[in-house]
Amino acid sequence: MIRKAQQSGEIFEPQTVQDKIDLASRSTICIPVILDLAERKVIWTDIALRSHPRFVNNVEANGGGVEWMGRALTSLVKPTLYELFTLHAQARGTLTDRADEADTVFSMDEGITPFDLGIIMADFL
Incomplete structure (x- = not known):
């Protein structure tokens, strides 16, 4: 959403959303993109996992798997x-x-x- 300033406290207004993606998956674990802030890149990953690697579904509990997938997807050599x-x-x-x-x-x-x-x-x- 477009805001005048970060942390401005402005109320959520769906009509102000400019960039979004819709997730359509039967999975409960989705990693649609990786945002590389250092390189200013968006890396399309399109990962949907069907099972819970552990019982808690968050990055901290699944850090090893998320890191492994992130490294694999960001080091792929793809043709232009x-x-x-x-x-x-x-x-x-x-x-x-x-x-x-x-x-x-x-x-x-x-x-x-x-x-x-x-x-x-x-x-x-």
Whole structure:
């Protein structure tokens, strides 16, 4: 929520929420993202556990498991979209810089864009 100052004591107003994610899981333990404040990064984790690692469900009681998952997810080496699309082009055809010669266009404003998450996940991952 947008506030004039931290700890301002302003009353919760749902209409002022600007950034949010909806959790839809049958699990009671979810870690949707890791916020790396030092590097100013948001790391999408999408972890949902079905059972309680211990009887108390909080970070202190599950610290070892949470730390282990956090380290694993933050140290993954993932290709960029450019690298992913380049690999697909090299494996399936000929790479070209001219959109009129291409069967598939990867771009910020035409063809498949970084915002076409459904297509990217279905066809390229």
